[in-house]
Each structure stands twice: as C-alpha cells, then as structure tokens.
Amino acid sequence: MELFDSHVHYEDAQFKEDRDERLEYLRNTDVKYILNCCSDVEVFDTVMEIVDKYDFAYGSIGIHPHWTEETPADYLEKVRELAKHPKIVAIGEMGLDYFWNEPKDLQKRIFKEQLELAKELDMPVIIHDREAHEDVIEILEEYRPKGVIHRYSGPVDILQRAFDIGMYVSFNNDLTYPEWNAAPIACLMVTPWDRLLIETDCPYAAPYERKDDRCEADDVKTVVQMIAELRGVSEEFVAQKSMENALRVYEINK
Ligand SMILES: [Zn+2]
Numbered sequence: 001m002e003l004f005d006s007h008v009h010y011e012d013a014q015f016k017e018d019r020d021e022r023l024e025y026l027r028n029t030d031v032k033y034i035l036n037c038c039s040d041v042e043v044f045d046t047v048m049e050i051v052d053k054y055d056f057a058y059g060s061i062g063i064h065p066h067w068t069e070e071t072p073a074d075y076l077e078k079v080r081e082l083a084k085h086p087k088i089v090a091i092g093e094m095g096l097d098y099f100w101n102e103p104k105d106l107q108k109r110i111f112k113e114q115l116e117l118a119k120e121l122d123m124p125v126i127i128h129d130r131e132a133h134e135d136v137i138e139i140l141e142e143y144r145p146k147g148v149i150h151r152y153s154g155p156v157d158i159l160q161r162a163f164d165i166g167m168y169v170s171f172n173n174d175l176t177y178p179e180w181n182a183a184p185i186a187c188l189m190v191t192p193w194d195r196l197l198i199e200t201d202c203p204y205a206a207p208y209e210r211k212d213d214r215c216e217a218d219d220v221k222t223v224v225q226m227i228a229e230l231r232g233v234s235e236e237f238v239a240q241k242s243m244e245n246a247l248r249v250y251e252i253n254k
Helices: 019-028 041-053 075-082 104-121 133-143 156-164 182-190 217-231 235-249
Strands: 003-008 031-036 057-061 088-097 125-130 147-150 168-171 196-198
Touching (some): 019 217, 031 235, 057 075, 088 104, 088 147, 104 125, 125 133, 133 156, 156 168, 156 182, 182 217, 196 217, 196 235
Parallel strands (some): 031 057, 088 125, 168 196
16 A cells, blocks of 8 residues: 655654654555645744754754744745745645634634635645635635645635635544544545545654654554545555545646
C-alpha cells in the first residue's frame, strides 16, 4: 500500500531533537509522500530544508490564523518568493480560527491576502477552519480557490458548499475519537471519492488508543482503516483514491 499524508508538521518544535531520524524512518513505512504544511514565518526555513532534503517531501508556505499577530508586514513577499520552489506545491495553511483570540479582522485580512496570492500564482491552498465555518465558506465562495480544507469537522452543508466550488477535504485520526467523531464521520460519509485526502496533522492528533503521544505520518494508516471500515471498501481502495487526489490537487506529476 502507498500512502500520501497530505498534512504533516515535521517543522514543529516537537521534532526538534529527532526530525531527521523520524523523516528517514518513513522510508520503511507505507508512507510514500508527505506534504509538510507551514504555519508561520519562523518555520519557513525549516519547511524549505525538509523539502530540499527528502525526495518524498513536498511543502506549503503560508500563515496559519493562530500566528497572524506575530506576522511581519513583509510576509507576503517572502511567501511569494519561496512559493517559486518546485517542491512548494500549495499556499497555507491559512484560514480562520475562532477558538483562539487573534483579532478576527486581522485573521480575515491575512487569509484574503494569501487567497489573492494563490490566485495570482495559480496554486492550490490549504484551509484551516476552527469554529469559523460560516465565515470561512463565505470567503472561499468569494475567492473560489482550488485546494483542500484540512481536518474539517463542521456542518455537512457547509462542506457541500466547498465541494460545489471544487474543493477537496482531508480527514485525520479525529475519526478514531468516540467523543467527537460524529461530525467528521458525517462529513466523511458524503465525501465523493474523487475529493478525499488523508492526513495526520502530526505531531498533533494521534490515534485514539495513543491519544497523549506525539504522532507521525505513519499514523495515517489508522485513518485509512477507519475510512475503509466506515465506507465499506478496502484499505487499498482508500489508499489509491487519496493518493490520486493528492497528486491531482497539488499538481504533482508522478
Ligand atoms: Zn496544520
């Protein structure tokens, strides 16, 4: 089986001590590709090092809504420059996060600036939406980007509106948590096979049975198991569809 973990954070400080060891380890697993997502200016260099060093690693560059207050005024120029790298295949992650306290106006401005840049560069985006579903979809409907809504767990009708403008969705190990998997499962059940991606969001969001641990890209296999079980298909089918979709949306020619 060959898997594409479409959302990982190996640039995260939790991998500071053993980043190379853990990335090398992936060569012994079913994980064939990763997309290392980016959250703030501080980690731009680390993301670029990862994509330069590992043949199986692609990346994105952008500003997560949680880091908007720290973002320097010239950030967009840096994103534009780094996005020229052939292994940077998306802008993000970007979006709105109303769980934390960053000012909403600032979050919206930085979200929209990145959407405009992605349009200009003709690149897909990776969307983060936490407790901001209605505002996120309204902005997406206005800009109509191509790309992926990651780790989505909002209402099904809003996800449907994202499909209507051509977007993809990625599911992670939230599917394994009995306390809160009702929303992601409802979304999974309506997701067309040609719009589904898989991810871990590692080091965050380990599978339920190891919920306090750091997780790794290899933990995407429990996401595949859950999707196969819930949708009544083989794991191989889920692996294949999510691989095809990730290669298509990130425009990776293999
Ligand atoms: Zn992320």
